[in-house]
Amino acid sequence: MSKLGSLGARLYRGEVGYDFVAKRKIWYGISILITITAIVGLAVRGLNMGIEFKGGAVFTTPRTTVSAAQAETAAEEAAGHDAIVQELGTGGLRIQVSSLDTKQADQVRAQLAEDLDVQAKDINADLVGPSWGEQIANKAWTGLAIFMILVVIYLAIAFEWRMALAALIALVHDLTITVGVYALVGFEVTPGTVIGLLTILGYSLYDTVVVFDGLKEGAKDITKQTRWTYSEIANRSLNGTLVRSINTTVVALLPVAGLLFIGGGFLGAGMLNDISLSLFVGLAAGAYSSIFIATPLVADFKEREPQMKALRKRVLAKRAAAAAKGESPDADGSADGDHDAVPEDAAAGSVVGQRSRRGRSTGTNR
Incomplete structure (x- = not known):
């Protein structure tokens, strides 16, 4: 546990990291494959609706x-x-x-x-009655739609519309996978399932908002420096909250796994399956989407802006100039000066936290 805590601290300080954003096409491909499987399962098998919905x-x-x-x-x-x-x-x-x-x-x-x-x-x-069950189903869908709309409005106000759109896509991703798993395994869909779905959406948003908050803070005055591109700052923010996201998800999954596999499976309490399956699958999908979908999508959206395109050109040009001079990279995050460039092929996840030899010899700490 001490090693995990030390790793979390080093990730937060940017001393180590993994370049999630640069490998986003891989994550997108995995998500598309899983989502297609879920949609096919839903189309072929359909949902096993409980009597609360069909009478x-x-x-x-x-x-x-x-x-x-x-x-x-x-x-x-x-x-x-x-x-x-x-x-x-x-x-x-x-x-x-x-x-x-x-x-x-x-x-x-x-x-x-x-x-x-x-x-x-x-x-x-x-x-x-069938009509009452239909009313319950309609109210459930209405509640879900209202939830989505409110989430998008809040995120657009608190952050920006690109982050709101990325979070919405991640939520739809989580819902589709969870509903698809229900169709594939044939578990009954009850009001408890709807409660579970709304609960996991909250967990998914929690991780996503934490990363977005760090990204918003790290991207302040981003165009005034030539050290990082937007994608690299996004990756630093993601790495900084990575261990916390994993710990939160694991702690939440353990009791849910107990309900699903021990309560619903081993002890035969089948009534626990409807809510525990949605929680288990949704929490896992939400953790994945927060790390591999939402933040890379925001980086994709932002990198299309003219200002961010111009910033990327300046950053790469400065790195190329530094490489031509044979200067060692200075990854302390300084916004200007002669020692804030890094090699063009160095990703944020692999270079964060390094200190240049020159910075160490002079004792500077920018």
């Missing part, structure tokens, strides 16, 4: 000796529709059957009572 009935039974598999067969024979059965901690069962009206639900409950050897009055039946 149906939920039967909750008292303790019974009948297994979940036997109850599933009995429910499907009684209802004529597919059934989803989950074991409860009380020893009872939760049986979901779609497309049932009140009369059909009463008939199914009576048949289940006979098959499961329990009293019909002890089986609780909750009905969800």
